[in-house]
Amino acid sequence: MWKKNQVEFEKPYVSAIIPAAGSASRMQGIDKLFEEILDIPVIIYTLSAFQQSDWIDEIVLVVRQGDIADMMALIKEFELTKVKSVLCGGSSRQQSVLAGLEAVSAQAEYIAVHDGDRPLVTQQIIADCVIDAVRYQACAAAVPVINTIKIADEDGLVECTPDRSKLYMVQTPQVFQAQLYRDAAAAAKDAGEDYTDDCQMIEKLGGRIHLSKGDYENIKLTTPVDLLTVQAIFLMREEEQG
Numbered sequence: 001m002w003k004k005n006q007v008e009f010e011k012p013y014v015s016a017i018i019p020a021a022g023s024a025s026r027m028q029g030i031d032k033l034f035e036e037i038l039d040i041p042v043i044i045y046t047l048s049a050f051q052q053s054d055w056i057d058e059i060v061l062v063v064r065q066g067d068i069a070d071m072m073a074l075i076k077e078f079e080l081t082k083v084k085s086v087l088c089g090g091s092s093r094q095q096s097v098l099a100g101l102e103a104v105s106a107q108a109e110y111i112a113v114h115d116g117d118r119p120l121v122t123q124q125i126i127a128d129c130v131i132d133a134v135r136y137q138a139c140a141a142a143v144p145v146i147n148t149i150k151i152a153d154e155d156g157l158v159e160c161t162p163d164r165s166k167l168y169m170v171q172t173p174q175v176f177q178a179q180l181y182r183d184a185a186a187a188a189k190d191a192g193e194d195y196t197d198d199c200q201m202i203e204k205l206g207g208r209i210h211l212s213k214g215d216y217e218n219i220k221l222t223t224p225v226d227l228l229t230v231q232a233i234f235l236m237r238e239e240e241q242g
């Protein structure tokens with residue numbers, strides 16, 4: 001039995017889909033998932049976080065066709081025994097995730113989706129997101145927006161400034177009750193919808209998403225400056241651990 005806030009429940013079977021099949025086009029030539037930090041490739045940090053988590057039972061990794069052999073070699077080298085499938089992604093993040101969904105075990109009760117290029121995810125965030133998914137059926141890690149956000153037209157003229165107190169930067173993991181996710185994914189596929197995150201497939205069906213506590217350090221490696229930030233955080237954590 002597992003307990004949070006004095007609520008006991010059976011730990012569910014959780015499958016993690018790790019989309020890592022993107023082209024890193026905003027990284028100006030850096031192959032971000034294989035970029036090494038302290039001699040370890042970025043993708044290994046991400047996979048290791050899920051390998052280490054008691055809340056995760058299996059991992060489905062989705063990669064570029066040309067990366068399959070290298071990824072398989074890394075999985076063996078780093079003994080990532082929870083990785084049950086390594087398969088090819090699609091032309092969008094959603095298509096890659098849905099390709100991974102095909103390989104998720106039928107016994108999976110919850111499905112966690114986490115970007116392969118978010119290597120700083122913590123055990124606490126993974127645990128909190130799974131527990132919140134059990135409670136709310138759908139959740140995503142998020143942090144409050146810290147800049148003022150404006151909506152502008154195609155000429156760059158501001159149309160409005162949303163109330164910042166209601167704005168969040170959504171991260172991953174995004175975790176869902178498995179059948180809910182499967183139904184939403186099928187509906188999105190049928191409708192030809194392609195969303196930038198997984199939650200929107202559930203929102204489209206009227207489902208509510210709970211925002212779980214993320215972390216400003218749970219950075220998505222998108223542009224070269226993100227790599228410098230992630231490297232600095234890893235070095236800081238290394239020093240803290242002594």
Ligand SMILES: Nc1ccn([C@@H]2O[C@H](COP(=O)(O)OP(=O)(O)OP(=O)(O)O)[C@@H](O)[C@H]2O)c(=O)n1
Pocket residue numbers: 018019020021022023024025026027062089090091092093094096097115116117118220221222
């Ligand atoms: N067709 C795609 C596109 C993205 N991803 C993955 O989804 C995560 C988030 O995507 P993003 O940060 O946008 O990575 P890229 O798509 O590689 O970057 P860009 O958009 O700059 O090309 C990454 O781990 C990426 O590898 C994927 O599996 N398949």
Ligand SMILES: C[C@](O)(CO)[C@H](O)COP(=O)(O)O
Pocket residue numbers: 093115169170171172196197198220222
């Ligand atoms: C899923 C995501 O990380 C949530 O913030 C984000 O939407 C991915 O966007 P990207 O353009 O595929 O990096």
